Amino acid sequence: MASEKVNDVSDADFASVTGSDTPCLVDFWAPWCGPCKAIGPVVEALADEYDGKVTIVKMNVDDNPETPGKFGIRAIPTLILFKSGEKVDQVTGAVGKAQLIELIEKAL
Amino acid sequence: MAKTHYKLIILGGGPAGLTAGLYAARARMDHLLIEKGAEGGQILLTDWIDNYPGFPEGISGFDLAEKMTAHAKRFDLNSMFGNVLSMDLTEPIKHLTLEDGPSLSCDTLIICSGAHPRPLDVPGEKEFTGKGVSYCATCDAPFYRKLHVAVVGGGNTAVQEAAHLTKFADKVTLIHRRDELRATKILQEKAFDNPKIDFIWNSTATKISGTEGVEELHLLNNDGKESILKIDGVFVLIGVLPNNEMLPLEILKADEGGFIPTDLETRTAVAGVMAAGDIRSKEVRQVINAAGEGATAVLAAENYFTNLS
Numbered sequence: 001m002a003s004e005k006v007n008d009v010s011d012a013d014f015a016s017v018t019g020s021d022t023p024c025l026v027d028f029w030a031p032w033c034g035p036c037k038a039i040g041p042v043v044e045a046l047a048d049e050y051d052g053k054v055t056i057v058k059m060n061v062d063d064n065p066e067t068p069g070k071f072g073i074r075a076i077p078t079l080i081l082f083k084s085g086e087k088v089d090q091v092t093g094a095v096g097k098a099q100l101i102e103l104i105e106k107a108l
Numbered sequence: 109m110a111k112t113h114y115k116l117i118i119l120g121g122g123p124a125g126l127t128a129g130l131y132a133a134r135a136r137m138d139h140l141l142i143e144k145g146a147e148g149g150q151i152l153l154t155d156w157i158d159n160y161p162g163f164p165e166g167i168s169g170f171d172l173a174e175k176m177t178a179h180a181k182r183f184d185l186n187s188m189f190g191n192v193l194s195m196d197l198t199e200p201i202k203h204l205t206l207e208d209g210p211s212l213s214c215d216t217l218i219i220c221s222g223a224h225p226r227p228l229d230v231p232g233e234k235e236f237t238g239k240g241v242s243y244c245a246t247c248d249a250p251f252y253r254k255l256h257v258a259v260v261g262g263g264n265t266a267v268q269e270a271a272h273l274t275k276f277a278d279k280v281t282l283i284h285r286r287d288e289l290r291a292t293k294i295l296q297e298k299a300f301d302n303p304k305i306d307f308i309w310n311s312t313a314t315k316i317s318g319t320e321g322v323e324e325l326h327l328l329n330n331d332g333k334e335s336i337l338k339i340d341g342v343f344v345l346i347g348v349l350p351n352n353e354m355l356p357l358e359i360l361k362a363d364e365g366g367f368i369p370t371d372l373e374t375r376t377a378v379a380g381v382m383a384a385g386d387i388r389s390k391e392v393r394q395v396i397n398a399a400g401e402g403a404t405a406v407l408a409a410e411n412y413f414t415n416l417s
Contacts (some may be wrong), residue, residue, distance in 0.1 A: 030247075030250075032246070032247075033168070033244075033246070033247040034146070034148060034151075034152020034153055034169065034170055034173070034244075034246065035145075035152065035244060035247055036155065036247070037145075037146040037148075037152065037170075037196065038146040038152060039145060041143070041145070041189045042243070043303065045208075046188075053113070062250075068251075072239055072250060072321055073251070074238060074239055074240050074242070074251045074252075074321060074322075074341060075237070075238040075239075075241075075242045075244070075247065075248045075251070076247055076248065078200070078238050081302055082169075086151055090238070091235050091238075092238025093237070093243070095190060096144070096207075097207060098193060098207070099207075105392030
């Protein structure tokens, strides 16, 4: 399966990863979250389709308390789209592929 | 060229679909299970399942989903990841259109598309989804450490998840539109004994407000009095709506709520099409009857072929 394209991001390297000119989609998840697991294959498929155009990463909110707090995340999965370090938009919940494409296209 | 026709397609991989998959695989039927997310369905939203026989200590929804998946895969379940957008059930050969990939067809279809949490449908709900409004206590409870949250609902899910939330939150206020809970007695007893849970009876939520996140829940008592509850989060657990957007509801003779009626053998109004699990029109939505219906549906599919020949 894909997944090699969806790297982990941490509190430490969050700023450098999302600060790039290349749009960056961050999937905030946790191992105990069923819907996060449900959306996983969709995120992986998108990482393949947008390879080179959008960086898609995931952040484990259990291991990284700082960044989710900064963005007021109170539910997972939440996916936030960044461009040059600025938040473009976000979605919450195990949404469909079409909705995630709509989100990603906002930065392209 | 990849295979596109199957004797049986199972739509959805929750407890009904996985059990159907288990029975179909063991029967060596030519089958395909299509799941759009992860196998398990709504049990992935459930913290703890205490009423599925064979697990005397109880089991987490997550673990039960993994066990059901592993069980079906042991018998070579054939499954794929895909999102079915629409289908044509007007001919003996049924056609399914997917978001990506080829159209698929089948002789028999078992619809196990399930259900999703019903929203409150009040101002502020959409705006604050993910910012204090949640439909999954199992997922989001850890974000409410030491905080005060409201649970809207009075059924099994609401009462059980209110108890789960007390592991993190300091206080949980359960808001119910009646003066008694619908939840099963043992869950009620646990909730009433829990010092962190209090109750607001005879009230409905009318609005959710705040700035960056949820701050207030506006309530209307059945006697007409309005009030505002200062709150850090709202968990909406008021039942389910059917996942039916891909289904031709008219020829399946869907009920008023959009669920699919069947006979006792899970057969729908369309020959060769069965429905099992939460998408079925019924009173009781439990893991155990979803699984039972999944098994029944495969036997109904086999009978369909027997009757044809």
